[in-house]
Amino acid sequence: MILLWLVKTRHNMPYQALETFFGVSKATARNYFKEVRSAFKKDVLDLLFYFPAEEEVVSGTPNDFAKSFPKVRFIVDGIPLRTKLPQNFALNRLAWSSYKHYPCFLLVGGAWISFALDVCVR
Numbered sequence: 001m002i003l004l005w006l007v008k009t010r011h012n013m014p015y016q017a018l019e020t021f022f023g024v025s026k027a028t029a030r031n032y033f034k035e036v037r038s039a040f041k042k043d044v045l046d047l048l049f050y051f052p053a054e055e056e057v058v059s060g061t062p063n064d065f066a067k068s069f070p071k072v073r074f075i076v077d078g079i080p081l082r083t084k085l086p087q088n089f090a091l092n093r094l095a096w097s098s099y100k101h102y103p104c105f106l107l108v109g110g111a112w113i114s115f116a117l118d119v120c121v122r
Helices: 002-011 015-022 026-048 054-060 063-068 089-095
Strands: 072-082 102-112 117-121
Touching: 002 015, 002 026, 015 026, 089 102
Parallel strands: none
Antiparallel strands: 072 102, 102 117
C-alpha cells in the first residue's frame, strides 16, 4: 500500500496504470491511495509540524520583528540540498553557492498565522 502511494504521489500515475502495475483493481488502488494519504495526513504531519497557539507566538516574538513581519508564525531555516554539477552552464550558475562552494538548491519554508505553508525553492 505504501509503495502504491509513493508511486502515485511521485509520478502522478493514473489509477488505471496503478491497476496494471500492482495487479489490483482500479477501485482497490484508489482505496489504498486514499487510505494511506489520510493516515499520512493524520498521523505523520501532526508529528512533524507543531502549530503553536497565537498567544504563545505573540508572547515570544521580539517587538521589532513583530512590527516588521506581523503575520509570521514561525520560520524554518534554509536547508541547502547538494546536487550533482549540472552540465548546462546556466543551470550550473544558478545552482552554485558562493557560501557553500558547491552546487546546491536552498529549501526555505515558513508558516503564517493562517496555517498556509509557504515553501520556496531557490
